[in-house]
Amino acid sequence: MEVLIWILLIAGLVGAVVPALPGPIFSAIALALALYTDPSNQANWGWVVLGLVIFIIDYLLPSYLTKKGGASPRASKGALIGMLLGLFTGPGMLLSGAIGAFLGEYSVTKEASKSLKAALFAMLGVVSGIVVKVIYCAGMIVLYSIEWVL
Numbered sequence: 001m002e003v004l005i006w007i008l009l010i011a012g013l014v015g016a017v018v019p020a021l022p023g024p025i026f027s028a029i030a031l032a033l034a035l036y037t038d039p040s041n042q043a044n045w046g047w048v049v050l051g052l053v054i055f056i057i058d059y060l061l062p063s064y065l066t067k068k069g070g071a072s073p074r075a076s077k078g079a080l081i082g083m084l085l086g087l088f089t090g091p092g093m094l095l096s097g098a099i100g101a102f103l104g105e106y107s108v109t110k111e112a113s114k115s116l117k118a119a120l121f122a123m124l125g126v127v128s129g130i131v132v133k134v135i136y137c138a139g140m141i142v143l144y145s146i147e148w149v150l
Contacts, residue, residue, distance in 0.1 A: 001033060001037050004030075004033065005030045005033050005034050005144065006030075008026045008027065008029055008030035008033070009026070009027060009030045009137070009140060009141050009144060010141075011023075011026040012024065012025075012026035012027030012028075012030060012137040012140060013027075013134070013137040013138060013141065015133075015137070016130065016133035016134040016136070016137045016138075017130055017133075017134065020087060022055055023133050023136075023137050024051040024052070024054040024055040024058070024133055024136055024137060025051065025052070025055050026137075027051055027136065027137045027140040027141075028047075028048045028049075028050075028051030028052055028055075028140075030140065030144065031044060031047055031048050031051070031140055031143070031144065032045075032048050034144055034147070035048070041147055044143065044147065047139075047140065047143065050136065051136060051140070054132060054133060054136050057129070057132075058129040058132070058133060059080070059083060059084070060080070061125040061126075061128055061129045062079045062080070062083055062097045062101070062121075062122045062123075062124075062125030062126050062129070063076045063077070063079045063080040063083075063122075063125070064076070064125065065121045065122065065124055065125035065128070066078075066079045066101045066118050066121045066122045066125065068121070069117060069118060069120075069121030069124075070117070070118075071101065071104075071105050071114075071117070071118035071121065072104065072105055072108045072109070072118075074104040074105065074107060074108050075101045075102075075104040075105035075108070075115070075118040075122075076101070076104070077104060078100035078101050078102070078103050078104025078105070078107075079097045079098075079100050079101035079104070079118075079122035079125070080097075080100070081100050081104075082096040082097045082098070082099050082100020082101065082103075082122070083096060083097040083100065083126070085100070094123060094126045094127070097122045097123065097125070097126050098119040098120070098122045098123045098126075099119070100122070101115075101118040101119045101121070101122035102115045102116065102118060102119040103115075104118070105117075105118035105119075
């Protein structure tokens with residue numbers, strides 16, 4: 001079981017930066033397995049829930065930051081749609097979220113500069129999400145190492 005937990009923890013860290021892999025989910029599953037095999041650390045279930053919350057927030061953050069950057073609701077929706085499409089198509093979440101925000105804003109304002117600002121805020125949201133996911137997934141490796149391995 002420990003080998004599976006380590007595989008999931010490493011996959012979680014890789015998935016924190018590779019858009020097609022749900023890093024926080026892998027890390028949360030690894031911690032849930034560790035908690036299942038050793039029920040003495042039940043207080044750590046909060047970390048599992050946090051992983052699920054981070055996974056959801058990661059998809060909403062670019063859309064939210066695009067809106068906070070002064071873009072139209074259509075740019076915000078474009079960022080979200082672009083990110084979701086980026087999971088399955090070529091350019092990935094970072095670029096596809098920015099393209100979605102750009103196209104959404106441009107369809108409303110017809111101004112390239114304002115559309116570019118919306119795209120930059122969408123990219124900021126994706127990068128922020130990556131940073132949060134890396135911190136969480138690396139933290140789960142440290143937590144597992146301290147709680148169960150040492």
